[in-house]
Amino acid sequence: MKLHKTAVKTCEQLLKEFAMNNAAVTDIKKLKFTGVGHKDVYNITAPFEDENEWVIAGRVESRDSEHSDVVFFVERDGEWVPREGAPVLELQDPLFTRINGELIVGGVQIYPHPVKADALMWRTVFYRGKNIANLELFFKGPDGMKDLRLVDLKDSIGVLTRPQGDKGGRGKIGFTRISSLDELSIPLIEETPLLEGQFIDEEWGGANEAHLLKNGLLGVLGHIASFDDAGNRHYYPMVFAINPATGEYSDIQIIAVRNQFLPGATKRPDLEDVVFSGGLVRQSDGTAHLYAGISDAEAQRATIPDPFVQFETL
Template sequence: MNTRKLEPSSCRELLAEYRASGARAEAPERIPFAEVGEKDVYNIAAPLLDSGREIIPGRVESRDSEHSMVVFFAEEGGRWLPLEGAPVLELQDPFHCRIGGKLIVGGVEIYPHPDNEGALMWRTVFYRGSGLSDLEPFFKGPDGMKDIRLVELADGEVGVFTRPQGRKGGRGKIGFARASSLDGLTLELIEDAPLLEGQFAEGEWGGANEAHLLQDGRIGVLGHVACFDEAGDRHYYPMAFVFVAAGAGCSKLSIIAERSVFLPGPAKRADLQDVVFSGGLLRRTDGTAVLYAGISDADAQRLVIADPFAGL
């Protein structure tokens, strides 16, 4: 992926490029979560390692509600069950990374809107610890901002991907800033982060979901790009691009999967059927990667794709 000044392509154009590319998408699999009652598990992250076990964080939620919990699941007997002794966080859309040897876990917190009675507001919150057993909250992002993601840079500083909306970001655009350390995170740093150029067409939006430090010091970003159609239905696609922190330049984003390459399944609402929310990538040495994703706000699946950062 070469970096250059970009003109944004629409979701329709990006989807046409993806379909024309013959991109690999194989072995779709529904992840069998259990012991959550009648609730759905969706918008999962890729597995993290804790005490030698693979653990999947997932958003657990009733079909008719937006109030959710993040539960940590471990595989047992072919099913993924809530991990005994792990915390349960009142968050949506979990993510994780490691910085300075610490496990960082985050998600979206919803709370009553301070100026609009009956409405909800949201923000991204972060926990850190040596593992799941001692996670402690340490930072809350700006009100109204989802999809803040962190990555440890080659020089030891912390890269911060942001997603402002409104006057600065419209429906949602990606920004980037650097912090000297986790303790250097501030609301001002996040709110002032410059936007990346040329990523989203007018009226469309997106965000970062996971960041990978590549061997050459660049950052591979897994994210999503989204739009409405004429009927008002939402369309979300997993995408990826490469970012150069030193020069604040990025490659053109590319769609890396779509709803039809996953298994059929339920949707939370009719307007959410064509929604794939990128959760994380497990990159493999054979040039492939396993993409973990939330499907239609009601399901969680994974499938094998070509690693979008292979060779970088």
């Protein structure tokens, strides 16, 4: 299975390719969350099953704050309400996966910067358990690293990293494999090689969710982002594939843009053009449901052509 990787592509080039593909985004709807007062719910996960019930984890936050909680929601009469008795995690940008049948939940933990006064630092943390009610913290990632992801590869565990600074600039993706969760460590994550040629230095990206495809390739749902000349942020949901056995990977492809979703609120003016990939639920008819945070203020779901089908035919 040969994955073709060409030269690094900018957001501008990827947007032109996306426009040429003319991919339909349909059945768009806002997800209604209640039971959290006047706070926003955004950067959600895709729904996942827990104790025979579908659950969405969402970032719950006041419009004027970066301090958020991850709340587990269940659907009641078309609205998503906090699940009674479920834990509330003091995190941003929730994630979930399953490894060896065990539920893994995580997100971004913020804390006071150890050196800079009145500044914040962040890291990805993971909880594990047989279900949401039994989650226990088991790993804290490196300081300053968001978008750390794990995926069950059956014969091993894939680790997607996203260093910033000297190694990753504004944020680049790395990939490695481990044989068990016991091997997860900060040195291993920091030494994970980058997937070169994915982002120019002025832009950045990260993995949001990884899917093991039926042919053994790894489909990655992520985001690529840039600043414009006015300092506004632009976030686009994207995908690519990795061959875990060889380390080969494909070009990034944008799969949706903000103006295809419904109009709505924005946390700040510079965040209007933000679609943050939450999760993808693949359907049997060749489509997929994309769950996304929109403009750092709300959550929407859209139906798109399944972007991973192309990799399963290689």
